[in-house]
Amino acid sequence: MRADAGGSQLDLSIYLPVAENAVSIPLLLGLGGLVGFLSGMFGVGGGFLMTPLLIMIGIPPTVACASDSNQIVAASASGTYAHAKAGMVDFKMGTLMLIGGIAGGTLGVYVIKILRAMGQADLLIHATYVLMLGGVGSYMFFESLGDLRGTRSSRLSKERDARPSIYARLVGHLPWKVHFSRSNVTISVLMPLFLGVLVGVLAAIMGVGGGFIMVPIMVYLLRMPMHVVVGTSLFQILFTCINVTVLQATVNHTVDFVLALILLTGSVVGAQIGARVSERLKGDQLKILLAIIVLVVCVQMLLGFLVAPDILVGFKGGG
Amino acid sequence: MDTPKSSGARVTFAMITSALVVALAVVAAPSAMPQITSGEQLLVDPPVVTARLFYHGQTVRVSGAIPSGHEAAVVISDQGHGAVALKIKGRIWGVLWANTGEVNLISVPTLYLAATSTDLSNLGDAAVLDHLAIGYDALQSRSLMSPAGSPDDRHRLFMEFVKLQERGELYAINEGGVHLELDSSGDNRFSADFFFPPDVPVGSYDVRLLTFAEDGGTLFASSKITVNQAGLAAWISSLARERGLFYGLLSVIVALAAGLITGFVFDLGSKGGH
Numbered sequence: 079m080r081a082d083a084g085g086s087q088l089d090l091s092i093y094l095p096v097a098e099n100a101v102s103i104p105l106l107l108g109l110g111g112l113v114g115f116l117s118g119m120f121g122v123g124g125g126f127l128m129t130p131l132l133i134m135i136g137i138p139p140t141v142a143c144a145s146d147s148n149q150i151v152a153a154s155a156s157g158t159y160a161h162a163k164a165g166m167v168d169f170k171m172g173t174l175m176l177i178g179g180i181a182g183g184t185l186g187v188y189v190i191k192i193l194r195a196m197g198q199a200d201l202l203i204h205a206t207y208v209l210m211l212g213g214v215g216s217y218m219f220f221e222s223l224g225d226l227r228g229t230r231s232s233r234l235s236k237e238r239d240a241r242p243s244i245y246a247r248l249v250g251h252l253p254w255k256v257h258f259s260r261s262n263v264t265i266s267v268l269m270p271l272f273l274g275v276l277v278g279v280l281a282a283i284m285g286v287g288g289g290f291i292m293v294p295i296m297v298y299l300l301r302m303p304m305h306v307v308v309g310t311s312l313f314q315i316l317f318t319c320i321n322v323t324v325l326q327a328t329v330n331h332t333v334d335f336v337l338a339l340i341l342l343t344g345s346v347v348g349a350q351i352g353a354r355v356s357e358r359l360k361g362d363q364l365k366i367l368l369a370i371i372v373l374v375v376c377v378q379m380l381l382g383f384l385v386a387p388d389i390l391v392g393f394k395g396g397g
Numbered sequence: 398m399d400t401p402k403s404s405g406a407r408v409t410f411a412m413i414t415s416a417l418v419v420a421l422a423v424v425a426a427p428s429a430m431p432q433i434t435s436g437e438q439l440l441v442d443p444p445v446v447t448a449r450l451f452y453h454g455q456t457v458r459v460s461g462a463i464p465s466g467h468e469a470a471v472v473i474s475d476q477g478h479g480a481v482a483l484k485i486k487g488r489i490w491g492v493l494w495a496n497t498g499e500v501n502l503i504s505v506p507t508l509y510l511a512a513t514s515t516d517l518s519n520l521g522d523a524a525v526l527d528h529l530a531i532g533y534d535a536l537q538s539r540s541l542m543s544p545a546g547s548p549d550d551r552h553r554l555f556m557e558f559v560k561l562q563e564r565g566e567l568y569a570i571n572e573g574g575v576h577l578e579l580d581s582s583g584d585n586r587f588s589a590d591f592f593f594p595p596d597v598p599v600g601s602y603d604v605r606l607l608t609f610a611e612d613g614g615t616l617f618a619s620s621k622i623t624v625n626q627a628g629l630a631a632w633i634s635s636l637a638r639e640r641g642l643f644y645g646l647l648s649v650i651v652a653l654a655a656g657l658i659t660g661f662v663f664d665l666g667s668k669g670g671h
Contacts, residue, residue: 334637
């Protein structure tokens with residue numbers, strides 16, 4: 079039993095009134111800065127990284143999720159601003175995907191309810207997570223690596239891509255085609271709506287914002303340029319997280335403003351730096367870096383399946 | 398290009414919002430007087446633990462006097478009326494570790510801090526310890542599990558829950574943590590220090606002083622200790638609970654403003670550098 083509160087020494091921790099715990103301020107600023115940097119650089123919200131880290135340092139899971147959404151509002155606003163100034167946000171495409179995402183998120187909530195009633199939902203969710211991360215990460219990694227090296231297989235792949243695939247022919251037959259000038263693509267409005275629904279469903283099932291699913295979908299299925307993808311993804315994440323923050327604060331009372339404020343102080347600065355670094359990198363370089371992060375998260379989750387936990391119970395809601 | 402000076406200024410600006418909140422947190426606390434119970438002395442110092450924005454836990458000293466020749470135990474805990482929902486982790490297909498079920502523990506305290514003047518086994522037999530609710534076995538015997546498993550399963554899961562709580566410093570048993578000393582008048586003085594971690598929930602907790610002799614143990618004296626929030630921490634907590642929509646909108650507006658202002662400042666900085 080610790081009998082010394084350490085009150086006499088300089089303590090840079092702060093008490094979080096909703097989480098009812100104290101956490102180091104420099105640690106929170108650092109976490110915010112790191113996740114904000116990734117957000118500004120790759121167009122991901124960073125919830126898949128931040129929420130587990132907050133739980134690890136003693137924040138109750140429900141408070142970690144809700145407060146993280148609040149800080150993502152700041153980071154994505156900061157990142158969207160930076161990318162919009164550089165003309166790298168496709169607002170039209172983003173709005174359509176956002177509408178689809180909201181519908182998909184609502185649908186996903188019911189899907190998860192059905193999965194839980196069927197039992198083994200947690201295993202199914204985590205398995206989906208690992209497969210999604212592993213599949214998307216590996217594809218992005220090898221594709222970008224090929225492009226960066228300019229290999230023969232990559233050239234062959236490019237030539238193959240030049241011929242219309244079954245997917246391209248299907249998409250080509252869809253009605254209500256619109257030209258998205260910022261992304262320089264002409265596709266049916268049904269595509270961003272449908273893919274938005276898909277991302278929304280997956281995000282709700284997996285309990286994350288969906289940025290790291292959204293980015294590959296925009297790159298590979300909507301054929302948007304990587305730099306526009308980053309800004310457009312942040313634009314959607316901004317509105318999704320505003321919605322989540324207000325709902326969590328109203329229904330569950332789990333938003334810790336002090337926690338969010340310190341995190342966002344770090345993340346808004348990180349997002350600006352990330353956005354500037356992003357501008358200086360090639361699309362393939364960005365993709366391969368994101369692929370590495372996605373694969374690291376995937377391996378970490380896989381280890382969680384294989385390594386025996388030191389305590390065989392956990393609080394419900396804590397994963 | 399950015400100059401180091403302008404970069405430093407921008408970082409400073411981004412910190413201002415949180416610095417303002419931190420500055421507002423310094424609100425004077427009403428001083429708490431040590432509490433003396435009627436009858437025997439049982440001093441709890443401080444009797445009120447107040448959580449403010451810079452609170453990071455508090456050491457509480459429990460002291461007083463007991464009859465000569467007796468051993469002592471001090472227990473700080475709550476009544477444990479609620480239920481704790483837990484996920485059980487187990488192996489699936491002999492390879493994968495995943496959540497395999499859920500269980501509710503009923504009537505377990507949120508906080509259980511105990512200190513004794515000697516080893517638990519020296520204080521009394523299992524029946525005595527159970528009667529006075531000292532030790533984890535006594536806690537388990539007072540708790541219920543739903544769904545109820547076999548006695549072995551119940552014990553195993555309860556002890557896993559104890560490990561979880563010990564890791565969060567909400568459960569602790571410190572054998573030898575009560576210090577006994579004869580004073581000049583021949584009274585047997587005792588004292589024990591308990592660390593209240595910052596995640597102890599707001600509420601009132603019982604402080605029990607138990608004494609032990611050859612003929613068994615008895616509840617010698619009792620008192621209360623309260624954990625509450627004050628200042629800005631209390632204001633934020635009550636706003637979050639009572640005016641959720643306003644609180645949520647405010648949180649979003651501040652986050653939006655911080656994001657956009659930082660973006661604007663960085664943008665100005667970039668232009669200034671060219």
